[in-house]
Amino acid sequence: xxxxxxxxxxxxxxxxxxxxARVAFHNVAHPEDPIRLDERVVPHAVxxxxxxxxxxxxxATLAQAGRRFVVGxxxxxxxxYGWALEDLTGFAKVLVDPESGRILGGHVIxxxxxxx
Numbered sequence: 852x853x854x855x856x857x858x859x860x861x862x863x864x865x866x867x868x869x870x871x872a873r874v875a876f877h878n879v880a881h882p883e884d885p886i887r888l889d890e891r892v893v894p895h896a897v898x899x900x901x902x903x904x905x906x907x908x909x910x911a912t913l914a915q916a917g918r919r920f921v922v923g924x925x926x927x928x929x930x931x932y933g934w935a936l937e938d939l940t941g942f943a944k945v946l947v948d949p950e951s952g953r954i955l956g957g958h959v960i961x962x963x964x965x966x967x
Contacts, residue, residue, distance in 0.1 A: 853875045853878075853879065855868055855871035855872050855875055856868035856871065856872075859871065862890075862893060862895070864893065864895060866893075866894070867890075867893050870888060871888060874886055874887070874888045891907060891908070892906055892907050893906070894906040896964065896965030897965075898965060901940065901941060901960050901961050901962065901964065902959075902960070902961065902962065902963065902964035902965045903958075903959070903960050903964055903965075904958070904959040904960075904964040904965045904966075904967055905956070905957070905958045905959070906956065906957050906958075907946070907954070907955055907956030907957060908920075908946060908955045908956035909946075909956055909958070910922065910946060910956075913946060913955060913956070918948075918955070919948070919949055919950070920946050920947060920948060920949065920955055921946075921947050921949045922944060922945070922946055922947075923944065923945045923947065924942055924943070924944045924945075925942065925943050925944075926939075926941070926942045927939070927940070927941035927942060927943075927961050927962070928941075933961075936961075936962050936963075938961055938962055940960075940961060941959070941960055941961015941962055941964065942959070942960060942961060943957070943958070943959045943961075943967065944957070944958045944959075945957050946958075
């Protein structure tokens, strides 16, 4: 039996259900080569004012797990996009493993954050 979408996952997101469907289809069609869904990297957004966009780990979850990470942060007002929007409040933040350079999480708060 296969299940996907809201019945299987507390993250009720259409794009996640679409990915679950592709994984389930692959596993039914290719039982000799099953794949798994990596739910650590599910992007999500809050369409509020300001908008919030996020994917992956947070500083809190990484610290709680004892993982080393570095934070890169840039305010909207520091780049041309922010100047064009005349926004002084928004920012983007990336959490990175200092050893491998692997991106562990990304978070944006400000205009068009869900799109970014």
